[in-house]
Amino acid sequence: MADLHKTRALQLLHRIVLPLDRALQAADRQTGCSAAQLQALSVIHYLKADTIGRLAAHERISVPTASRLVEGLVQRGLARRVEGRDRRTSVLAVTEQGLAAVEAACAAREAVLMDLFEGLGEEEWRGLRATAGALARELGVGPEAARADD
Amino acid sequence: MADLHKTRALQLLHRIVLPLDRALQAADRQTGCSAAQLQALSVIHYLKADTIGRLAAHERISVPTASRLVEGLVQRGLARRVEGRDRRTSVLAVTEQGLAAVEAACAAREAVLMDLFEGLGEEEWRGLRATAGALARELGVGPEAARADD
DNA sequence: TCTTTTCATTAGCCATGCTAATTGTTAGCA
DNA sequence: TGCTAACAATTAGCATGGCTAATGAAAAGA
Numbered sequence: 001m002a003d004l005h006k007t008r009a010l011q012l013l014h015r016i017v018l019p020l021d022r023a024l025q026a027a028d029r030q031t032g033c034s035a036a037q038l039q040a041l042s043v044i045h046y047l048k049a050d051t052i053g054r055l056a057a058h059e060r061i062s063v064p065t066a067s068r069l070v071e072g073l074v075q076r077g078l079a080r081r082v083e084g085r086d087r088r089t090s091v092l093a094v095t096e097q098g099l100a101a102v103e104a105a106c107a108a109r110e111a112v113l114m115d116l117f118e119g120l121g122e123e124e125w126r127g128l129r130a131t132a133g134a135l136a137r138e139l140g141v142g143p144e145a146a147r148a149d150d
Numbered sequence: 151m152a153d154l155h156k157t158r159a160l161q162l163l164h165r166i167v168l169p170l171d172r173a174l175q176a177a178d179r180q181t182g183c184s185a186a187q188l189q190a191l192s193v194i195h196y197l198k199a200d201t202i203g204r205l206a207a208h209e210r211i212s213v214p215t216a217s218r219l220v221e222g223l224v225q226r227g228l229a230r231r232v233e234g235r236d237r238r239t240s241v242l243a244v245t246e247q248g249l250a251a252v253e254a255a256c257a258a259r260e261a262v263l264m265d266l267f268e269g270l271g272e273e274e275w276r277g278l279r280a281t282a283g284a285l286a287r288e289l290g291v292g293p294e295a296a297r298a299d300d
Numbered sequence: 301t302c303t304t305t306t307c308a309t310t311a312g313c314c315a316t317g318c319t320a321a322t323t324g325t326t327a328g329c330a
Numbered sequence: 331t332g333c334t335a336a337c338a339a340t341t342a343g344c345a346t347g348g349c350t351a352a353t354g355a356a357a358a359g360a
Binding site: 005006007008009010011012013014015016017018019020021022023024035036039042059060061106109110113114116117119120121124125126127128129130131132133134135136137138139141 | 157158168169170171172185186192209210211260266267275278279280281282284285286287
Binding site for chain 4: 172175176179201202203213214216217218221236238239240
């Protein structure tokens with residue numbers, strides 16, 4: 001496919017991200033679990049990215065950002081630090097409450113999107129699913145990436 | 151299409167937004183024009199959302215947030231306030247420099263995505279384009295929404 | 301043992317969401 | 331005319347989440 005066609009697709013895509021993010025933020029405000037926290041919990045739990053460093057690497061964020069993120073999760077009781085052999089690091093684990101928060105946050109986020117995309121047609125829903133799957137794969141995102149990752 | 155299929159699509163989609171946003175933020179840091187600013191400039195210019203209130207309404211953000219966003223644009227010389235009849239409002243306009251910034255920011259953002267999605271196949275690129283178009287339409291996003299909007 | 305490397309935290313910057321309260325202007329009506 | 335109500339925007343203040351630079355503390359290696 002010509003690069004021009006790809007560029008056209010990306011022109012559309014990059015403008016979509018901000019409004020989607022804003023809409024999802026609204027959902028997150030209801031559940032009290034932000035996108036970054038939700039994603040961190042998922043990655044810690046499903047992908048066993050159980051140290052600050054691994055979390056930062058997988059999420060492609062800086063170590064200090066990951067550190068602060070986890071600090072927030074621990075304070076909210078969504079994650080806890082387990083001591084390991086190396087006392088420079090602490091192994092992370094998601095709590096029961098954390099798992100419940102992930103469930104709730106995902107449901108709320110999906111509900112917001114469902115409302116937002118009422119106008120999509122049958123064919124477009126199928127396309128969305130296929131495309132979302134492809135992008136998730138490229139980005140290494142989601143619980144199902146557990147097997148394909150690392 | 152069954153709701154379950156839609157839910158599956160949305161499960162994938164909502165997890166994609168954060169990593170995409172982070173990747174685009176990196177591009178924005180290079181150009182010095184953030185996603186919110188870029189979008190605001192586009193909307194002011196192409197959609198004639200030329201007051202704080204209209205900008206906030208179209209972007210679905212609060213009026214104070216829009217106000218501060220525009221303040222930043224003006225300070226950077228990307229937009230300016232033109233006095234109108236009603237002295238409670240000022241009409242907004244994008245400067246030459248602002249238009250150039252939009253161009254540069256879009257190019258940088260598209261380049262980042264192009265790298266990110268190297269692994270997509272032909273068919274997936276076609277799907278992405280169609281899907282992105284549909285979502286952009288639903289979200290009322292992009293210059294081409296000018297005719298379909300308001 | 302002493303130095304270097306590694307992992308994480310702290311401090312501090314900036315942007316962008318929000319709500320509540322304030323300011324300033326216009327419009328409406330007695 | 332002049333008071334009041336409605337409206338548009340700003341200011342103030344809170345929270346989150348990116349970043350870099352500097353610091354601490356533990357492990358590894360010479």
